[in-house]
Amino acid sequence: MKIVIVGGGTIGRLFGSSLARGNAEVTIVDVDSQVVSAIQEHGIGLMTGGLDDPDMVTSIPVTAITDTSLITECDLILLMVKSFSTHQATQSVAHLINESCPILSVQTGLGNIEAMAQIVSRKHILAGFTFMTGAALGNSKVRRGSAGKTYIGELDGQISERVKEIAGVFQASDMPTQVVRRIVGRLWCKVIVFSAINPLSALLKVRNGYLLDQMESISLMKRLLDEGKAVADALGIDLVYTDLYQLLFDACMRSARDLSSMLQDILDDRMTEVDAQNGALCKFAADCGVPVPTHQSMVELVKLLEQWRPGMENL
Template sequence: MKICILGAGALGCAIGAKLSEAGHETWLLNRNAAHVETINRAGLNIQDELGERVVHIQARTSAANIGLVDLVVVLVKSFHTQQAIQGAMALVGPHTLVLSLQNGLGHEDILADAVGRSRVLAGKTYVGGVLLGPGSICSGVAGKSTYIGELDGSISPRVQAIADAFQGAGLNTIVSDNIVGTMWDKLLINVATGALTGITMLNYGQLYSEPVLEGTALAAVAEAIAVATAAGVRLSVTDPGQAWELASQGLPASFKTSMLQSLEKGSITEIDFINGSVVRWGQRYGIPTPVNTTLVACIKGIERAMADHQQEEANL
């Protein structure tokens, strides 16, 4: 199978490396020129449960000269989805499938607008990765599952073929007949902690020791469950306390959510695709979402203050 990882940061490199090692023609696509140049020159350095090794894999900063692929795996930040897929249309041929493994909800609609809904598959992955430097990652694959599926819930030969390819590469992959429900289950976990840590700047140890914050988290998740229920989504996580507990499971007290990490780096967040999704779906189905609306507004305010500060510094 010829595969391109669109958005080959730490997570994309971790998945791409496993697929490449299994014999699939795998390309990494990333805008970071230093990262790409290092991979092409010296290989991708990986640290994982097996130790440290170098994987030789092809990387590019643009889709030019890669050619048509069988599968595009989308792992860019959600707010870059439209720009990324438009820049990757040279990869898409008559039989190309596009699989999103991104956080949140809504990117599958953006991809469908670009390539057609019939080409789009959705999924969630619990594989982890940390970028140590250009061309170097710490990968967490062992014991981590990936769920993929058709948006209509069917178990198709094409999605099974992708799962088989991933499974054969050592990526534990399950085909779901309820991928939308699976996406919502993961969303509930992100809703529980992401925005709160971004607003308060607290790590998990601090967050989970503040009962007043737990109350807000449970209220946000309760809204999300009510919205999903109204939309007819089948959830595995049906109690707000369950999402709160799952969010911290197996993670150290020093853990920081991706939303907090984004703000610490001076970057905007994926709030529109996480709590913002709850608000949009709530409006669609007539379910009030005052807690999530407030969390979105607070993060947007922080992003605005950050952007203004960056502009002021640039003008000095």
């Protein structure tokens, strides 16, 4: 299968390395010419979580480009950019998307499907998310974290042949994958859970597991969960998982030694996805009249952190 991955960050590199080792023909597209050059020259440098030496990596060759017009055909597009880049990234590959080449969003945020549907037909869009974790290192390297499951599905809930085929390719590439009917409800569950984990880990500058060590952080996360669930209930979202608290604790434990994506963004001086997570919940809450003061505080605090960053320069 010819697969184009739009976004050469952590998840893009993890998926790209696994799919390439599973004999898929992988092309990674990224706007960062330095990342693209490094991948072209060295391949994706995969480092497993148990290794401490950044030079102990397995080099996996893939194609990498910045110009999507160079691609004339493919079988699947994986959208793995930050949510604020979804519209532009979808436009860049719109000429490839059709009945035989769907685009699969593998992102943790709300509003991405709607942004994609402004450019391409919804019938060509698939939704998904992953609990795989890792960390992008310098140039083209990536460290694999926890090997979580990936979920994919059709927006209308059908179990189609194309999603089964994609899941088969993922499974053959050593990526545990499940095709599900209620993918949108499951995505909301993940967003609500990680809207509790991500901003707190970024603000406190701790690994995910530490959030379970103090009652104050547990209390804050539970408050964020309750507010997020209230928004989903008001909108009639089928959340699938009945126990979000257990989902939260499982996510923290599974990724206990990992840095959240939001903390990695802060440490690397990048924009976070707080607008697509806590911010999106705030927007939906305003539309349906549900108070979410804790989420609003998280948005404001993370945005301040984006401006000031870690360090002493503001003292």
